[in-house]
Amino acid sequence: MSKFWYSKYMIIHSNKKDEIIDITEDIEREIKEKEIKNGACLVFAKHTTCCITTADLDPGTDLDFLEAIRKILPKINYRHPHDPSHTPDHILSSIIGPSVVMPVKNTKLSLGTWQRIVLVELDGPRDREVDVIFTH
Amino acid sequence: MSKFWYSKYMIIHSNKKDEIIDITEDIEREIKEKEIKNGACLVFAKHTTCCITTADLDPGTDLDFLEAIRKILPKINYRHPHDPSHTPDHILSSIIGPSVVMPVKNTKLSLGTWQRIVLVELDGPRDREVDVIFTH
Amino acid sequence: MSKFWYSKYMIIHSNKKDEIIDITEDIEREIKEKEIKNGACLVFAKHTTCCITTADLDPGTDLDFLEAIRKILPKINYRHPHDPSHTPDHILSSIIGPSVVMPVKNTKLSLGTWQRIVLVELDGPRDREVDVIFTH
Numbered sequence: 001m002s003k004f005w006y007s008k009y010m011i012i013h014s015n016k017k018d019e020i021i022d023i024t025e026d027i028e029r030e031i032k033e034k035e036i037k038n039g040a041c042l043v044f045a046k047h048t049t050c051c052i053t054t055a056d057l058d059p060g061t062d063l064d065f066l067e068a069i070r071k072i073l074p075k076i077n078y079r080h081p082h083d084p085s086h087t088p089d090h091i092l093s094s095i096i097g098p099s100v101v102m103p104v105k106n107t108k109l110s111l112g113t114w115q116r117i118v119l120v121e122l123d124g125p126r127d128r129e130v131d132v133i134f135t136h
Numbered sequence: 137m138s139k140f141w142y143s144k145y146m147i148i149h150s151n152k153k154d155e156i157i158d159i160t161e162d163i164e165r166e167i168k169e170k171e172i173k174n175g176a177c178l179v180f181a182k183h184t185t186c187c188i189t190t191a192d193l194d195p196g197t198d199l200d201f202l203e204a205i206r207k208i209l210p211k212i213n214y215r216h217p218h219d220p221s222h223t224p225d226h227i228l229s230s231i232i233g234p235s236v237v238m239p240v241k242n243t244k245l246s247l248g249t250w251q252r253i254v255l256v257e258l259d260g261p262r263d264r265e266v267d268v269i270f271t272h
Numbered sequence: 273m274s275k276f277w278y279s280k281y282m283i284i285h286s287n288k289k290d291e292i293i294d295i296t297e298d299i300e301r302e303i304k305e306k307e308i309k310n311g312a313c314l315v316f317a318k319h320t321t322c323c324i325t326t327a328d329l330d331p332g333t334d335l336d337f338l339e340a341i342r343k344i345l346p347k348i349n350y351r352h353p354h355d356p357s358h359t360p361d362h363i364l365s366s367i368i369g370p371s372v373v374m375p376v377k378n379t380k381l382s383l384g385t386w387q388r389i390v391l392v393e394l395d396g397p398r399d400r401e402v403d404v405i406f407t408h
Contacts (some may be wrong), residue, residue: 068224072210091337098387189369204345208344228401232369
């Protein structure tokens with residue numbers, strides 16, 4: 001069986017300080033265009049104040065998620081010299097993580113019915129660089 | 137070196153609302169049956185109210201983990217219209233994440249001595265769909 | 273296109289109970305030595321009291337991160353029989369996760385400007401076993 005490697009560099013634009021952005025369709029479009037049948041897909045955010053995960057996106061769950069993760073963090077005096085006010089953005093990004101790896105089956109992401117791939121923006125608005133890597 | 141791709145679709149059954157389920161042996165069995173020598177293994181839960189990670193499973197650590205993650209979340213009025221009571225299940229699943237990728241070496245998962253692959257059920261009992269993908 | 277698989281077993285030494293260790297250069301060195309051009313890199317910690325993620329490492333952000341994650345956990349009476357005092361180490365490791373997968377492009381990790389790969393030590397000082405797997 002032969003191997004195919006495909007890498008796509010995407011720019012995802014955010015509009016708010018904190019925001020959940022559904023990037024599922026951006027990735028599905030690449031899978032279809034490149035006719036990637038079965039494999040794995042890595043989505044990786046090249047940043048330290050945003051992160052990638054999967055989520056349910058019923059109306060309001062994005063704001064629930066953002067409010068909850070902000071309130072999880074303790075009130076401490078941050079040492080970060082560059083800008084202490086965005087230390088929590090760094091911490092949450094490291095906890096949630098910069099990437100997700102998903103299966104691709106029959107030219108589709110193998111996600112659950114309500115499962116979406118999201119970029120969690122924690123220091124927007126910004127243009128975010130996201131690498132999408134397929135191997136199959 | 138030739139490439140081999142193998143995909144297994146598993147159903148994992150949970151019995152409680154919150155439960156840690158050790159799925160290490162289910163995955164080790166596949167590795168042995170398919171004689172996958174060296175590679176990587178992706179375990180991916182196709183859901184938004186359960187997650188996959190690795191854990192120590194000394195007696196009681198499962199209940200410690202479940203109690204701790206429930207108490208991490210702040211008490212807020214969730215907006216989620218479908219069922220606000222399971223919004224925390226969604227949030228914890230997105231923080232912990234739907235998947236783990238592990239090395240396979242000499243037809244075994246390359247885990248630490250006490251390290252187990254677990255499905256963290258947060259809205260059981262249910263049958264959970266888990267994709268297991270091997271590439272080598 | 274041919275496939276290349278390369279696995280490196282590293283020992284990372286920690287010096288404190290809680291410590292962030294930047295392992296980016298250890299991994300970059302392997303990529304250069306083995307001339308891995310384009311692919312993916314899996315970094316996996318074979319332990320239940322340390323974890324792998326990416327982070328901003330401005331001076332002080334390591335201590336900010338460690339203080340914050342310790343204070344996130346609730347005060348509960350842990351059941352863990354072996355040593356209840358390091359139950360929080362296990363819980364945080366499972367939440368943050370044992371691994372990260374990153375793109376490799378043009379014989380370099382495709383990271384953001386300030387993004388570093390870190391081992392988060394939560395029960396040091398210890399020698400930590402880390403698997404680094406490249407596929408391309």
